[in-house]
Amino acid sequence: MKRICLLVCFFLGLRHLSAQTFTVTGLIKDTTGQEIIAANVWLTAGKDSLHAASNETGRFTFSGVNQPAFSLRVSVLGYETWSKSYDFHNAGSQIDVPVITLVMKTSTLQEVIIKGKQAPVVIKEDTIEYRASQYHLRENSVAEDLLRRLPGVDVDKDGNVTMMGKKITKLRINGKDYLVDDIKTLTRILPVDMIEKIQLVDDYGDMARVTGRKSGEPQQVLNIQTKSELNKGVQMQTIVGAGNDGRYNAALLANYFSGSHQLSVSGNTNNTSALAGTATNSNATVNYRDQPTKTLSLNASLMGGHTASNIQSLSNVTTVTNEGTLYIANNTSSYSNNDNYAFYGGAEYKPANGDMLNFNMNMSLNTAQNVNIVSALQTGYQKKDQLTKNIISSRIPVIGAGLFGSHRFNTKGRVLSLSLYMSYTGNHNDQDGTNDILYYNADSTLAKDSLLHQLLNKQNNDFITSAQVSWIEPVDSTSSIELRYLINYTRSDNTQVTDWLDTEGKQQRIDALSNEFKYNLSQQQLELNFRKNLRKFDYTLGVRLMPSGLSGRGTNGEAPAKLHSTPLAPVLRIQYKLPRSQFISLFYNGVVIFPGYQQLQPAPDLTNTEFPIIGNPLLKAGFTHSVFLNYRSLNTANTHTLFVHLAANYTKNKVVTNTVTVKDSFNTVKQETHYLNTDGDYNYRFVYGWSKRIQDGKYNFYLDGTASYNNNVLYVQDVKNYARNLAMSQSARSNMLLSWIELMGGVTYLYNRNVYIPGDNNTTNITTWTFNLVGKVYFLKTFAFGFDANKQLNSGYSGSLSSNPLMANVFLEKMFFKKRLTARAQVFNLLDENARLSQAINGNSVTESRDNLLSRYFMFTLQLDLKKFKGSK
Numbered sequence: 001m002k003r004i005c006l007l008v009c010f011f012l013g014l015r016h017l018s019a020q021t022f023t024v025t026g027l028i029k030d031t032t033g034q035e036i037i038a039a040n041v042w043l044t045a046g047k048d049s050l051h052a053a054s055n056e057t058g059r060f061t062f063s064g065v066n067q068p069a070f071s072l073r074v075s076v077l078g079y080e081t082w083s084k085s086y087d088f089h090n091a092g093s094q095i096d097v098p099v100i101t102l103v104m105k106t107s108t109l110q111e112v113i114i115k116g117k118q119a120p121v122v123i124k125e126d127t128i129e130y131r132a133s134q135y136h137l138r139e140n141s142v143a144e145d146l147l148r149r150l151p152g153v154d155v156d157k158d159g160n161v162t163m164m165g166k167k168i169t170k171l172r173i174n175g176k177d178y179l180v181d182d183i184k185t186l187t188r189i190l191p192v193d194m195i196e197k198i199q200l201v202d203d204y205g206d207m208a209r210v211t212g213r214k215s216g217e218p219q220q221v222l223n224i225q226t227k228s229e230l231n232k233g234v235q236m237q238t239i240v241g242a243g244n245d246g247r248y249n250a251a252l253l254a255n256y257f258s259g260s261h262q263l264s265v266s267g268n269t270n271n272t273s274a275l276a277g278t279a280t281n282s283n284a285t286v287n288y289r290d291q292p293t294k295t296l297s298l299n300a301s302l303m304g305g306h307t308a309s310n311i312q313s314l315s316n317v318t319t320v321t322n323e324g325t326l327y328i329a330n331n332t333s334s335y336s337n338n339d340n341y342a343f344y345g346g347a348e349y350k351p352a353n354g355d356m357l358n359f360n361m362n363m364s365l366n367t368a369q370n371v372n373i374v375s376a377l378q379t380g381y382q383k384k385d386q387l388t389k390n391i392i393s394s395r396i397p398v399i400g401a402g403l404f405g406s407h408r409f410n411t412k413g414r415v416l417s418l419s420l421y422m423s424y425t426g427n428h429n430d431q432d433g434t435n436d437i438l439y440y441n442a443d444s445t446l447a448k449d450s451l452l453h454q455l456l457n458k459q460n461n462d463f464i465t466s467a468q469v470s471w472i473e474p475v476d477s478t479s480s481i482e483l484r485y486l487i488n489y490t491r492s493d494n495t496q497v498t499d500w501l502d503t504e505g506k507q508q509r510i511d512a513l514s515n516e517f518k519y520n521l522s523q524q525q526l527e528l529n530f531r532k533n534l535r536k537f538d539y540t541l542g543v544r545l546m547p548s549g550l551s552g553r554g555t556n557g558e559a560p561a562k563l564h565s566t567p568l569a570p571v572l573r574i575q576y577k578l579p580r581s582q583f584i585s586l587f588y589n590g591v592v593i594f595p596g597y598q599q600l601q602p603a604p605d606l607t608n609t610e611f612p613i614i615g616n617p618l619l620k621a622g623f624t625h626s627v628f629l630n631y632r633s634l635n636t637a638n639t640h641t642l643f644v645h646l647a648a649n650y651t652k653n654k655v656v657t658n659t660v661t662v663k664d665s666f667n668t669v670k671q672e673t674h675y676l677n678t679d680g681d682y683n684y685r686f687v688y689g690w691s692k693r694i695q696d697g698k699y700n701f702y703l704d705g706t707a708s709y710n711n712n713v714l715y716v717q718d719v720k721n722y723a724r725n726l727a728m729s730q731s732a733r734s735n736m737l738l739s740w741i742e743l744m745g746g747v748t749y750l751y752n753r754n755v756y757i758p759g760d761n762n763t764t765n766i767t768t769w770t771f772n773l774v775g776k777v778y779f780l781k782t783f784a785f786g787f788d789a790n791k792q793l794n795s796g797y798s799g800s801l802s803s804n805p806l807m808a809n810v811f812l813e814k815m816f817f818k819k820r821l822t823a824r825a826q827v828f829n830l831l832d833e834n835a836r837l838s839q840a841i842n843g844n845s846v847t848e849s850r851d852n853l854l855s856r857y858f859m860f861t862l863q864l865d866l867k868k869f870k871g872s873k
Contacts, residue, residue, distance in 0.1 A: 022065040022088075023477040026097040028058045028074060035059075036076060036102060037119070045070035055581075061535055063478055065095075074100055092410065093477045096353075120697065121151065121641055123581055123634045126202040126218070128152065128643075132195040136697055136737045138778075139819050140865055143187040143224065146198060148744070149735065151641045151691030151702060153200070159184030163200050163220050164645050164687045170203075172223040173264075173287070179301030179344050180285055183222060185268055189237055189253045190224070191865065197225040206358065210406045210417050211470050213482055213529065213540060214573060216589050217628070233257055233869030239268075241824075241861035247272055249859065257869075260291035272828070273854065279309035300345040307338045314850040316798050318764075320756045321716055321844065323661050323669060324381030335371040340364065354408025354415070361401040368394045376610075382668055385438040386610055394429045415472040423464045431456040435609045439668055452609060453501040460597065463491045479532045482542075490521040492552075494597050498606065515603030519552025519561060521594055529571045536578075542571035548592045548621060554602060561600050561617035565592050569625075581634040586627075593622040595655045599675045609670075616675045622653040639693035650682040658715035659844050676715065680722075683710040702733040702746075714844050725841060726753045745773040752839060754846055764846055766796040766839055782815040794837050797848050805833035805853070822863040832856040 024043060028036045035058025043050045043062050052060045068088040075081045079102040088095050120134035135149045148155045154162045161168045161183060171183045180186050202218035234256050241249040251268035267284035283305035291297040310333075317328040346360035370392045378384040400423030407416050432455055439448040468486040475481060498513035529542025545568050552561040569590035576584050598605065598615060605613040631644040658674040690703040710725040733746030748770040756762035769792070776786040789808040797803075808831055813824040832855055840847045 021063075021477040022068055022093050022095055024062040024065050024070070024095045024097065026060055026072070026100055028054045028060065028100045028102065030079070030102055036079070039074055039076040039079075039102070042073045043070050044073075063535055065477075068095065072097065072100070074102065076102065079103060092408070092414075093474055119634075120639075120693065121634055123583060123632050123641075125575070125583070126204075126214075128200045128632070130198045132192060132197065134697060137192050138742075139193070140815070140822060140863070141192040143190040143192055143195060143198075144184070146192050146195065147187060149700065149737075150198065151700075152643050152689040152704075154704065159188055161187070161222065164643060164689065166220050168200075168220050168222045170219060170221045172201075172221055174225055174289075175223060176289055176297075176299050177301070177344065177346070178264075178287055179303050179342060180266075180283075182283075185283060185285075186253070186266060189239065189251050189266065189268070191235070191237060191867075194226050194230060194235065194255075195224055196227045199223040199225060206404045207417055207419060207468060207470060210356070211415065211472055211482060212533070213470075213484075213531065214587070215571075216591070217626075230869055231257055231259055233867065235867040235869075237863070237865050239861060239863045241859050243272075243826075243857050243859035245857055247857050247859060249861065260289075260297075262289045263287075272857075272859070273309070279311065280307065282306045295350050297348045298346070301343070303340075303342045305338075305340045307336065309334070309336050312852055314852075316848045317845055318848075319659075319671065319845045320762050321381075321659060321661055321671065325762070326378060326380040326382070326671075329377045329379075331375045333373045337369040338366065339368075340366040354406070356404075356406050358404040359402070362398070363400075364396075364398045366394075366396040368392075370394075383440040383444060384610075384668055385440075387436045388433065388608070390431055390433040390607075392429065392431045394427065396428075397424075397426045399424050414474065415470075417468075417470040417472075419466075419468045421464075421466045425462045425464075427458070427460040429456075429458040429460075431458075431607065433607075437610070451503075454606065454609070455499040455501065455507070456607065457495075457497040459493075459495040461493045465489045475530075478534055479530065481528070481530050484525070484527040484529075486525040486527075488521075488523040491518075492521070492597060493518050494601060496601070496603055496605070513604055513606060515601060516555040517552060517597065517601040517603075519550055519597075519600065521548075521550045523548040523592060523594075527571060536576060538575045540571060540573040544569050544571050544590070546590075546592050548594070550594050550621070552600060552617065554617070561619070563594065563619070563621050565621040565623070567592065567623055578633075583630075583632045585630045589626045589628070591624050591626075593624055593651070593654075595619045595621075595675065599655055604672075611671050611673065613673045619655055619675060620653045620677045622651050622655060622677065624649055624651045624654075641689075641691045643687075643689045645685075645687040647685040648682070652679055653677040654679070654681045654713065656681065656713050656715065657844070658718060660717055678713050678715075678720065681711065681713045683708065698737055700735050700737070703731070704733070705730040716844060721756065721844070723841070723844065724755045727751070740778050742776045743773075744775070745771075747771050754841060756844065764796060764839075767794070768837075769793040782819070784813045784815075786811045786813070792836070797837055797839075803835040803837055803850065805836055806831055807833055807853075820865050822865075824861040824863065826859045826861065827856070828859065829854060829856045 028039050030036055037054060037058060039054040039060075041052045041054065041060045043052070043065065045065055045067050048066060050062050050065070052062055054060045069086065071083065071085040073081065073083040082100060082102055086097060120131055122129040122131075130150050132146055135146055137145055144155060144159060147153050147161055152163060168183065171178045171180055171186060178186070201221045201223055203221045204214040204216070204218045208214045234254070236254040237252070239249065239251040249270040249272055253266045254264070256263040264287040265285070269280070269282035271278060271280045273279035273281070283303065285301065285303045287299070287301045289297070289299040313332050313334075315330045315332070317330065319326040319328070342362070342364040344360070344362045346358065349357040372390045372392070374388045376386040376388070378386065400421065402419065402421035404419040405417070409415070433453075435452045435454065437450045438446060439450070441447045466486070466488045468484070470482060470484045472480050472482045494517045496515050498510045499507050500510055501507050524547045525544055527542060527544040529540050531540040532538070545566070547566045549565070550561060550563040567590065570588060573587040574585065578584060598613060599619060600617050601615040602617055626647065626649045629646040631642070633642040635641070654677065655675050656678050658676050660672045660674060661669045662672055664670050685706070685708045687706045688704070692701045694700070705728075707728045708726075712723040712725065714721055714723055728751045729748060731746055731748035733744070735742070735744040750766075750768040750770070752766040754764045771791045772789065774788040776784055778784050787808065787810045789806065791806045793804050807829060809826065809828050810830060811824050811826040813822055815822050834853055834855070835850050836853060838849045838851070840849070
């Protein structure tokens with residue numbers, strides 16, 4: 001604490017060592033709202049004259065301005081010269097002038113307007129921005145078509161969007177949260193001609209947006225910016241389709257715009273899942289946004305969804321133990337019926353520049369009915385057959401509310417920010433399970449038959465309160481210090497009740513398998529940091545004290561859980577702007593990780609009787625050290641982009657599994673999972689993406705790759721072991737976008753190696769080559785023929801799961817009524833392939849899965865596109 005106090009005094013002392021100077025920033029646009037790049041800006045303050053140029057986002061910055069009264073003059077080729085004088089004597093040291101709008105010059109003699117060419121990609125500090133107009137999309141294209149062309153973005157065959165290896169799950173429209181069950185429900189129907197920009201944002205939360213201080217890993221958000229001229233009118237797109245075997249598809253997107261009012265309704269229903277069986281997915285969303293005054297904006301969203309499925313799958317599980325290797329062949333039938341509802345509402349009040357008050361609330365309810373039937377055939381060090389049937393019903397209600405406010409003081413530019421969030425999450429789960437096990441002798445003859453009928457009731461209720469306060473004190477025009485305090489408090493009430501039923505249906509409570517476990521978790525952070533923000537160099541240094549504790553107790557007389565941790569960690573974030581739109585950043589993050597309820601509660605969980613889970617109330621808190629390095633480059637002259645991401649993580653006192661084999665009453669082995677703390681768990685990750693545009697985007701080339709190495713620690717029979725995983729992927733893609741043809745192709749190589757140490761023959765090597773080709777040919781003005789093909793070559797899987805599918809889909813479409821109506825005939829899974837493979841790793845087990853695919857089917861679809869905006873015909 002003495003060192004912290006000295007550091008505070010040192011930072012405060014810096015304020016008196018420098019004279020008052022000002023930082024002036026601004027944004028330059030043209031009359032269409034387009035940012036202007038490389039504009040010359042002159043600032044005159046007294047006898048001083050400074051020069052700057054607007055960057056790729058149209059912004060300019062002057063540092064070290066000696067007085068708040070100054071004149072600005074802006075000139076750029078093709079625009080009228082602009083000038084104006086300002087006096088900001090009542091402002092703080094950070095001055096942001098109003099948006100500067102330039103008017104284009106015109107030549108009446110030649111009747112030519114000169115306008116700068118727009119860059120297709122703009123890289124900002126935490127945002128990558130793509131201009132839709134630069135990607136040559138045809139009429140009736142949708143947002144997903146645009147996303148497939150963007151460098152650094154990958155859209156898989158199911159419509160899932162990933163950026164630099166991370167799946168994007170949060171969507172915003174014009175900077176406001178847009179509530180959807182899955183973002184592909186919107187990206188597959190939102191017309192691209194409504195889109196001005198696509199932005200991929202590293203979101204660190206409200207506090208970071210106000211303070212400029214970022215901590216932890218960001219959430220990646222997809223923000224779709226619509227065209228500014230679409231502020232009064234209506235738009236609707238609807239799709240209806242029907243096929244053989246009862247297949248159908250229907251979707252609707254309708255938008256109403258009237259100034260600041262916007263109402264959006266979207267929904268879809270279909271039974272065209274890629275997996276064999278039956279699967280029905282339906283959802284609907286209503287989003288409303290309004291700005292009744294200049295200082296107040298409102299938004300609300302309501303969503304409902306229903307999913308019903310009947311899916312079959314196969315999997316092979318290999319489990320390494322000191323007893324030997326256990327092989328399990330699973331045949332699974334899953335029936336599910338899920339309903340979910342959600343509401344989100346928010347209000348934002350901005351009474352003055354730098355002041356903000358934001359309120360939001362969310363409510364959701366998810367109910368599910370699931371039936372899982374699994375046939376598991378065990379071989380290896382023992383032979384045993386298990387037939388399990390579980391009927392599970394669950395209900396998960398969530399309610400939360402948050403308040404965030406910030407105030408920028410007029411004097412010295414001080415900033416005070418406060419946030420408060422409270423939530424409740426429940427999970428009420430009932431399971432009715434039967435477990436029939438056949439035991440075999442050494443000569444494979446049947447020895448015994450055991451039947452267990454079990455009822456499990458689990459109740460989990462979490463109450464969470466989070467509060468945070470931040471005070472920023474400027475040192476001079478380019479530096480400041482921040483004092484921040486955060487507290488997260490969680491109260492968790494958990495109950496597990498186990499009953500067994502005999503053959504006559506008599507119910508008996510099993511006290512040894514029942515328990516009530518409650519715990520309280522408190523996590524605090526006290527942080528002091530110093531930030532220096534120069535024109536090209538921005539860094540934050542400081543210290544963070546994280547006192548945290550957990551206390552809990554069960555009802556079965558076990559030892560109480562008491563965990564305490566008070567680590568002191570550095571605060572480090574450095575960002576440097578290199579020439580020609582290059583950014584490099586380095587930051588460190590340290591976080592306390594507490595064990596969860598299942599890892600703590602000591603009553604055995606017999607959801608799967610052959611694999612009991614037993615918690616440990618004496619676990620310690622872990623601490624994870626993380627280092628991240630990011631590099632982003634945009635070369636507008638050579639039209640190429642490069643993104644690189646490096647990450648390393650090391651966890652001290654990580655909670656890991658201890659797999660123990662124990663004899664049951666039939667003298668065979670069960671595998672119990674226990675938990676303990678250990679050191680030595682670490683991982684590395686490398687991701688990159690490169691793209692090149694030729695002839696104004698008519699031809700594009702992409703290279704993407706990932707590599708990760710995981711050194712996972714696990715215990716087997718109380719002996720420390722290591723599971724080391726190396727995973728690599730490399731893809732090369734290209735596309736040709738001409739007026740009469742669109743062609744996209746690529747190849748991807750995946751390699752996955754798993755090694756268990758110690759052990760003999762405990763190594764798996766999985767490789768997958770994937771070749772894909774997508775094309776669309778336009779002819780006779782209103783006709784189009786399209787196809788997509790995907791071929792996989794798999795090796796390293798067990799023989800029973802061997803599959804190398806070639807998936808192909810084709811369609812023919814015709815447009816009517818000035819392209820407002822599109823009729824499309826489609827064939828899916830043309831070659832009638834039947835399976836695809838995947839692999840997952842969990843502790844000392846590797847699972848190889850085979851998902852059966854939907855057989856070939858046909859679909860006829862009609863798509864109607866209507867829109868009417870002010871001034872359009």
